[in-house]
Amino acid sequence: MQFVCYNGTVGESPSYFVSTFSLNWTEAQRFCRANYVDLASIRNQTENEIIRSLVGASNVWIGLYREKLWSDGSPSLFRHWADGQPNDPSGDHCVAGSFTDSGRWSDESCSLSLPFVCYRPAPSCAGCQCCPSGTECITTNGAVQCLDPCANYTKLNDTWRSTNNTDQSFFRCDRDIAWNGWYRFYLGQSSAQIPEKCVAERRCGTLAPLWINGTHPVQFNEIVNRTVCSSYYGSCCYFTPHTIQVKLCYGYYVYKLQQPSWCYLAYCAELPFQVSAQNETSITLRWFKVSTTSFVLQFNGTETNISSPDGDRPVTHTVSSLTAGTRYTFTLFSVIGNVRNSGEQLTAVTAPLNAEGLTKLRVKETSITLQWDKVNNDTSFVLQFTGRDTFISSPDGDGPVNYTVSYLSAGTRYTFTLFSVFENIRSSGVSITAVTVPSNPLIYITAYENETSITLQLYGVNYYASHFVLQFNGTETNISSPDGDGYGYRWVTQTVSSLTAGTRYTFTAFSVLENLRSSGVSIVAATAPKNTDIFRLSARSETSITLQWNKVNSNTSFVLQFNGRETNIRAPDGDGPVNYTVSSLAAGTRYTFTLFSVFENVRSSGVNITVVTVPPNAHNFRLSELDEISITLHWNNFNYYVNFVLQFNGTETFIKAPYGPGPVTHTVSSLTARTRYTFTLFSVFENVRSSGINITAVTGYIVGMDLKLNSQTQLSESEIEDVLAELYKQYGLPQFSLKVRKVKP
Template sequence: MVDLTETGLVLFVLTGLITNVVFAQTHYTFVNTPLNWTNAQRVCRDDFTDLATIESGADVDAVGTTTSNYTGKAWIGLHDDLQNSWTWSLDDSSFYGEGEATYRNWYSGQPDNEGGQQNCGDFRIRYSFNGTWLTLSCRHKQWSVCFNGTLNGNATFVRIETWSTWTEAQRFCRENYVDLASIRDETENEMVRTVAGGNDVWIGLYRRHVWSDGSDSLYRNWEENQPDAAGETCVATSVQSGLWSGENCSIQLPFVCYTATPAHVEDFRSTGQSETSVTLQWDKANNDISFILRFLGTETHIRAPDGDGPVAHTVSSLSAATEYTFTVSSVFGSVRSSGVGINAVTAPPRVTSLGISRRNQTSVTLQWDKVNNDISFILRFLGTETHIRAPDGDGPVTHTVSSLSAATEYTFTVFSVFGSVRSSGVGINAVTGETLRL
């Protein structure tokens, strides 16, 4: 746990300031301690996965159920990343070749965010700016340059001599041309500089909101007239309505974290069994993930062992020749996966009373007591195995091995079998050539 304030997160739990809810594949946690967005992000990354990422209306509903006694705003993970979230209005990957979508020609010291309102790419060419780019509030009004498609493989641009905000310019270009100008290289930058004709103009570069965890989710649930780009570059949700608004990142609000549901275990299998136990094994993801094993209505918590290698666990005190269903869920914090299940059987009891009922020069007849009609047998001798079905009714099992050599000692081993699992086997030696008198 991270000690954030004088109370600390440990006391958050004790005083009931944290509320959890599991919905779908995401575990949301409401923390009712006001912090600025950056500190809230740090807490979520230290003690959960990250500030909440919301990808659907179902996630909005899930966040709303994390608390019933708070109806104000709370931070979520959406924010405006000054350095890493610049993108072009023309969102068509086929339009950009390698490296072209990330071409930039910033003026020295740009992009900045003076006053917290610099969200749009302003193309300026006056004086020393000479075709370099600066950031400017999207509410500012100036001329713009639209992209008008390609001619003979070259981009074409049109200057719009109308005073408009960036959003108004974008709408006009999309309705009348293709979009606000994208600039993919130095050649196109010079083309736009020429078209601008010495005027400050809007181009299509703008800074978009991104999720704290790097998610590419495009889901948005803005309040009307939000975001308003007035220095409010972090996003909060109304816990009551689920709608989002831009807020100044420095204000203090409660916040919503999430913990991603851990991945399912892989290669879950049975590696061994006896009459009273089954040994299970699976691959672990990392040392931060623990596990819960469920069977017969019980749950066993299992810690991931240190070092590399799989997790092995033996379940004891089972009944012989019985099929069990085992389910393993991976666990991170208080969140578990839905689980992976397998069926495994215990070994049947070994045969009893294995003996020789008769023999001659070329055969030996073996006899043993059967367990029940569900148990079959395997007879092994001279490297061969013969499958033997338990006869119906009461009485022992008998089996004659023929085509043997006279006056020869043989070793016979009998295994009882349930499903595909066999017992450890019981062996007996027998010599041909004599008749056993009972």
């Protein structure tokens, strides 16, 4: 629809604009705010009648948009919805602002937990209530009034504040002043203003001059906020900035000043006939007009007539076709009725030419050396990078300028902007991008070496290098940079294959960024040696095993591993095999031995052999019973892992160990009466025999004996038999078939 904009008041009556074209409500609001004040608000019947007379019987948009209230009960006419919002008018009744989206609104459930913002009304200016635009609540003589700062200010007429003051004998500090209200600057009899450009440090009677980072207001009676910066230590805004207010009055500015954050900082001042802008071939001047005066600008023996512009804006005039890096003196005359005043003088310079030939001379991990051509002996330089300015004097002689920027981060891209500087005026600047040499990666040998390959791990920063180069044996391999976003360390694993077993290799790794290599870091690694081709049992006993294997070469030693222990074995001299005896072993026990070849602390995959020690002979091997045709033998059992072989008369009988701890008995039958037999008993463990024990017995004898024995402890029948058998041996008696019976007295 068409719409009505509010356009302020004329006299004491509201003024409106009625559109001749149609927009939706939001577009109409945006149009009115951009070109007038806002969509019209109808606050009473009188305003309703004025608008009705303007639009007739048409339907038009006005400024009312639903009936919503803020949480403090005040009406809400301002709207700032995000796209597609509100999207749930029936359910979500609370509103959130997303300040990642310019503070735009969305309707949300009131039960949702979010951060929140509180406000406290600003204290009212007692005695002023709400002051009109362009005025401030100012206390004069104890009375609080809404006054115009243009007519109620304090003069600051300190000649030391001039930007032309370079005296460094004494530094002032504006932090010591209790600033209150509005101030107007003077230099001599002329109205002055705070500079809008960076002032060189140690000027204006202070260490760090203060200037405003922005332009002065251009609308008459306009009050703006401006940030105040301080020039120090090569930076135009070194100390913490603060904010002041500035108002444009008729022909001058007034300032509501605040204390700076540190000493020695002080506000600078310069005359209002000033340079507004300058480049290599032109200077733009600006000044205030006092009335409908015209002006004459005089420089280089020429004069230019300048008409007074309409309105209250300052006068600007650009002088063109000038020479770069040159000082000019301008004299401005105000002309009223063909009569000139005494005139004001201003000296200004054009921006110097940019330096030519800016290039990288050398780059290292932490420094970059730049080189460029001099402009002339009067032109110095400012090198700007990472938010810092470095002042560089022009060297003597005609050669190029070399400057090294140090304390940089390795593998980092920097943009340098070089300004030529003539009398504190900078050229437009010329830029160059350069990167420092990346840091070396960390390189490790992993546990993955084998006979034909070595696996390396490179540990590098992913933003330090675009890729890596691995160099060995006169070859180079490009390795992609590790994946990952942002800063952080990453591992890169690289396996080098087709190598020779038991060989030492030297690897050198480089980080590469934009074709710049790091200095390189090296590591020596060896492939695993070959296993020995023969690994066998040479000899064994009850307590030892002798192993034998072939040497690999004279540079390869060995590690023998068994029972969780490792033994280092040096390869003997000569070409014969290696023999090694493992002692102090347990009889009749299985052992697994693993043999590794070792070259420079790198082991082969290893070969295994399982062998057993010789089992012990059976204990208490004796004659148990005999008759004319049979002999019964008796011995103690070990365990069910050890069997036996009984050998006599050229025959062997395999006897399996019985289960349980009891003794073993074995009867040899079909013998010849009154015949001597020799029996040899072997213990057998995994087909390995003991050394064997012998016993001789004769068939066909029956002997009776009457013995009386005293024992301090009670013995079993079997124990008594063992004692008697041992007694027979001691007295050289032949072996008897012996049976003990228990008889009550």
